[in-house]
């Protein structure tokens with residue numbers, strides 16, 4: 547038995563917002579098999595953690611400028627929108643949240659055990675970050691942190707589509723049979739989510755969520771084509787599969 551390394555957690559808390567193409571119980575089974583630890587399924591994160599004034603705290607994390615991290619006191623209308631989103635769990639388009647600020651807010655809402663173990667929030671919200679070497683916010687599919695987030699909107703909008711796709715009209719897009727980027731409602735969504743869940747696990751296990759090998763689920767995809775080839779159809783490469791096996795057999 548390999549005992550050279552210990553799992554830094556014994557449980558995964560998995561929060562998921564409702565989505566037609568995601569089956570939380572299947573995701574739980576997948577994680578249990580891959581990581582061999584308890585997986586506790588939870589519902590919509592902000593519904594479960596609701597307290598008075600939460601709408602305002604969420605609205606405060608909205609991205610206000612594409613090129614700068616600026617936070618403003620939210621307008622009453624924006625707070626009302628957040629209230630609706632929490633209550634209805636409805637899909638949102640157009641609002642981007644500062645991923646670092648929203649993560650800090652979520653971390654504040656975690657209980658002790660959730661902080662100590664590995665907690666992941668699957669959300670429809672769009673999370674952006676402004677990295678040191680970038681001149682504007684980019685929408686992310688995954689944010690590895692405490693808690694980690696996997697964003698459905700980020701999977702659709704984060705990895706770029708080919709330039710030709712942006713230039714094509716609606717009809718042409720429908721006729722492009724050889725390449726179909728991820729849609730909001732898409733039977734491939736769950737496979738992509740699985741890969742991003744595994745990325746958060748590797749971040750927690752090793753500090754390194756990405757792999758440079760093409761074909762590995764952990765490949766840091768910047769294009770939709772890569773997302774399809776590696777996150778949707780990929781598997782873990784031999785090295786990463788070995789690392790997980792060590793944890794499973796601990």
Ligand SMILES: [Zn+2]
Nearest residue numbers: 757762783786
């Ligand atoms: Zn790999």
